[in-house]
Amino acid sequence: MKTRLAILASILLANAVFAAPQSFDFKDPKGVNSASFKVDAPLESVNGSANGISGTVTFDPANPADTKGKITVTTASMTVPNPMMNGHLHGEMWLEAAKYPEITFEAREVKNVKTTDSVTTADVTGTFTLKGVSKDITIPVKFTYLKDKLGVRLQGMPGAKDGDLLVIRTSFSISRKDYNVAPGKFEDKVSDNIDLNLSIAGACPK
Amino acid sequence: MKKLFRLLALVLVVGALGVWLATGMNRGWTKTLVPVKTLDDVTGIEGITYKKQFVAGVDFLGAALLGGAVLTGISFLFRNKNKQPIN
Numbered sequence: 057m058k059t060r061l062a063i064l065a066s067i068l069l070a071n072a073v074f075a076a077p078q079s080f081d082f083k084d085p086k087g088v089n090s091a092s093f094k095v096d097a098p099l100e101s102v103n104g105s106a107n108g109i110s111g112t113v114t115f116d117p118a119n120p121a122d123t124k125g126k127i128t129v130t131t132a133s134m135t136v137p138n139p140m141m142n143g144h145l146h147g148e149m150w151l152e153a154a155k156y157p158e159i160t161f162e163a164r165e166v167k168n169v170k171t172t173d174s175v176t177t178a179d180v181t182g183t184f185t186l187k188g189v190s191k192d193i194t195i196p197v198k199f200t201y202l203k204d205k206l207g208v209r210l211q212g213m214p215g216a217k218d219g220d221l222l223v224i225r226t227s228f229s230i231s232r233k234d235y236n237v238a239p240g241k242f243e244d245k246v247s248d249n250i251d252l253n254l255s256i257a258g259a260c261p262k
Numbered sequence: 263m264k265k266l267f268r269l270l271a272l273v274l275v276v277g278a279l280g281v282w283l284a285t286g287m288n289r290g291w292t293k294t295l296v297p298v299k300t301l302d303d304v305t306g307i308e309g310i311t312y313k314k315q316f317v318a319g320v321d322f323l324g325a326a327l328l329g330g331a332v333l334t335g336i337s338f339l340f341r342n343k344n345k346q347p348i349n
Contacts, residue, residue: 099291
């Protein structure tokens with residue numbers, strides 16, 4: 057009887073361990089994580105990116121609908137190739153990087169979850185904060201769970217560990233006037249619409 | 263002096279055109295950073311980093327043309343030395 061109980065307890069414990077949500081850290085030691093943005097303009101669209109990405113996402117491969125987390129992009133890490141535009145982007149007229157150093161998205165609710173093998177697509181609702189303005193938005197997100205791939209990815213790097221990876225991809229648009237980014241100004245030169253694209257990998261070491 | 267200003271204007275415009283051609287005939291704005299994409303094989307993510315590189319744009323050409331026009335305009339303020347008075 058004791059043996060049966062011990063086996064049952066072991067199975068339950070193992071299930072609990074394997075079914076437990078995992079916490080993925082999005083501070084990328086390889087520095088590949090980036091968020092890109094595009095704003096239409098008459099001569100050429102303004103394309104830039106940001107690599108100051110951090111945050112934590114709790115993801116359970118057995119239950120992706122329970123996903124929660126927060127991703128932060130440092131405003132100062134946003135870069136465009138033109139030096140004058142770069143200055144304007146971080147300046148008082150546009151993003152005020154010194155006053156609002158972070159852009160965040162905090163996920164609260166996950167709906168329309170569809171999983172095929174290691175890929176899950178879902179609509180994620182959360183709070184997007186830019187320039188001190190927070191609004192609830194729903195964005196389409198693709199999660200790719202890569203079991204035991206952390207060691208392969210960090211091979212040869214100091215302090216490399218085994219573990220799992222979670223890749224998050226999303227593309228969505230926001231209106232700059234909604235977030236007080238030069239609202240109603242320069243619309244003949246720079247569109248109100250900002251296209252955002254995020255491709256990031258988070259690590260869960262074992 | 264007149265010739266000197268016109269020569270300077272020509273050098274400025276031709277030089278700027280040469281730089282624009284040599285840096286890739288960019289029809290957008292001038293750039294001092296160029297995005298470099300790196301593919302992470304494991305995750306399939308395409309990361310973006312920037313390398314310092316000057317790429318002249320149409321604003322660079324425009325500034326050179328304006329500078330050339332100003333220099334040419336200044337050259338008209340000088341009189342020809344060898345002009346003989348008409349008797």
